[in-house]
Amino acid sequence: MLHLRRHILFILAGILAIAVTLAPVSSANRTRADIHFTNGLIYYALGFQDLAIKELQQAAALDPGNSEVRVALGMAYQTKGNWQAALAAYTEALQIDDSLLHVHALMGDIYRIRGEREKARVHYLAAMEDPELVAVPGYGLGVLAEEAGDWDTAVERYRQVLDAAPGHAESATRLAELLRQRGASDEALAVIETAQRYNPRVPELHYLGGLLYLELGRYEEAEHAFDRTLQLDENHDGAPRALQELERLQQQ
Numbered sequence: 001m002l003h004l005r006r007h008i009l010f011i012l013a014g015i016l017a018i019a020v021t022l023a024p025v026s027s028a029n030r031t032r033a034d035i036h037f038t039n040g041l042i043y044y045a046l047g048f049q050d051l052a053i054k055e056l057q058q059a060a061a062l063d064p065g066n067s068e069v070r071v072a073l074g075m076a077y078q079t080k081g082n083w084q085a086a087l088a089a090y091t092e093a094l095q096i097d098d099s100l101l102h103v104h105a106l107m108g109d110i111y112r113i114r115g116e117r118e119k120a121r122v123h124y125l126a127a128m129e130d131p132e133l134v135a136v137p138g139y140g141l142g143v144l145a146e147e148a149g150d151w152d153t154a155v156e157r158y159r160q161v162l163d164a165a166p167g168h169a170e171s172a173t174r175l176a177e178l179l180r181q182r183g184a185s186d187e188a189l190a191v192i193e194t195a196q197r198y199n200p201r202v203p204e205l206h207y208l209g210g211l212l213y214l215e216l217g218r219y220e221e222a223e224h225a226f227d228r229t230l231q232l233d234e235n236h237d238g239a240p241r242a243l244q245e246l247e248r249l250q251q252q
Helices: 002-019 032-046 049-062 067-080 083-096 101-113 117-127 135-147 151-164 169-181 185-198 203-215 219-232 238-251
Strands: none
Touching: 032 049, 032 067, 049 067, 067 083, 067 101, 083 101, 101 117, 101 135, 117 135, 135 151, 135 169, 151 169, 151 185, 169 185, 169 203, 185 203, 203 219, 203 238, 219 238
């Protein structure tokens, strides 16, 4: 879900770039659809999803041919967890403008969460046609492959994502864990250490790095990694147990 929220906010940033070119709400040179659209984006950014949906619904009714309004409306529904309404809004957006390949990535995420893997795969592959969108659909395809037990394809997809977006923490952690389970701890650690340079404040990267240091007998670095994990997330489930295991090993 964290990945999903981050991706939605990324897409929102592009839509907000359109919103800031609009005149203030009180200006008479803009239609009411523009005003509702702007208000909806502001409410979305502030986290008031119900108000955002209400404004965006009004904008959509007033401007039936505006695909951007429907993408924003779909994102608001998606953030609320109303998957069916989000899919309907995205479908309408694509009917208006089928070049919106990022919408396929959003739809793929919904279908994957709902367990409709084949539909998710179709939409992710459509999004992959835009080389600038590799990270989101590539990650989704990697997760689908991993869940299906096809680890070779999953590894390939996660590597593809990291080639395009080296800071994609979710792909880095999944790739490293797959490599670790295959016994390639050194290679997994290299993936984690690279990801940490881009994402120094992601607890899971430090935690997984600590586990790898532990396996490699690098106890001092492992202790530092687990301590850093708890600094970033004091409620982390695994780090306290890992520190206990580290203490046991150091006493042997």
